[in-house]
Amino acid sequence: MAVQIQVTFDAAHPPTLGAFWALALGYVEDAPPPGYATWDEALDAMGVPLDQRDTAYAVVDPDGVGPRLWFQKVPEAKTAKNRVHLDVNAAAGLPREERPAAVRARVAELEEAGATRVREQEENGAYWIVMLDPEGNEFCVQ
Structure with a gap:
């Protein structure tokens, strides 16, 4: 079940x-x-x-x-790094060479909505961007 x-x-x-x-x-x-x-x-x-x-x-x-x-x-502000976070998959099903552009385009939309870009990561053929939502919660766009 x-x-x-x-x-x-x-x-x-x-x-x-x-x-x-x-x-x-x-x-x-x-x-x-x-x-x-x-x-x-x-x-x-x-x-x-x-x-x-x-x-x-x-x-x-x-x-x-x-x-x-x-x-x-809640009354208190966020004070530490998230122990769990959500990933936004902006490049699902795309060929590897097209994924970074799709990720960057989605990141730009989320920045307009109040998110903040932290850093870009590339490792073992994977590409993602770490971001903060409007209240400082970490998440990744991949």
Whole structure:
């Protein structure tokens, strides 16, 4: 039996970080609960005050294949290197000689969305770029 997983991010501003990762991975905002047209409508019904509506955010793979990503608000800032990170595969299926250009193009899009390039790596025929998301979480584009 397959086990479903969710990847959880601690965040200063969950909706902003969630929107970045939705763009990076081709995900979409998780739908509101059944019976509600919007999240605001659902949160109104749940009695969630306006000033607490940025405490969590979720994005999902529109094809239902990848894990759900959950972003939860925490008071402390990120202070150390990630022990786990996500890789964005921008060059899947491309011939080796075409991969660096595809990776660089995707990196440029993610920089426009608020990511920061850290360094380029090439090792044993593999090429990737290490980046930071808008809140400083490390990830790679390969």
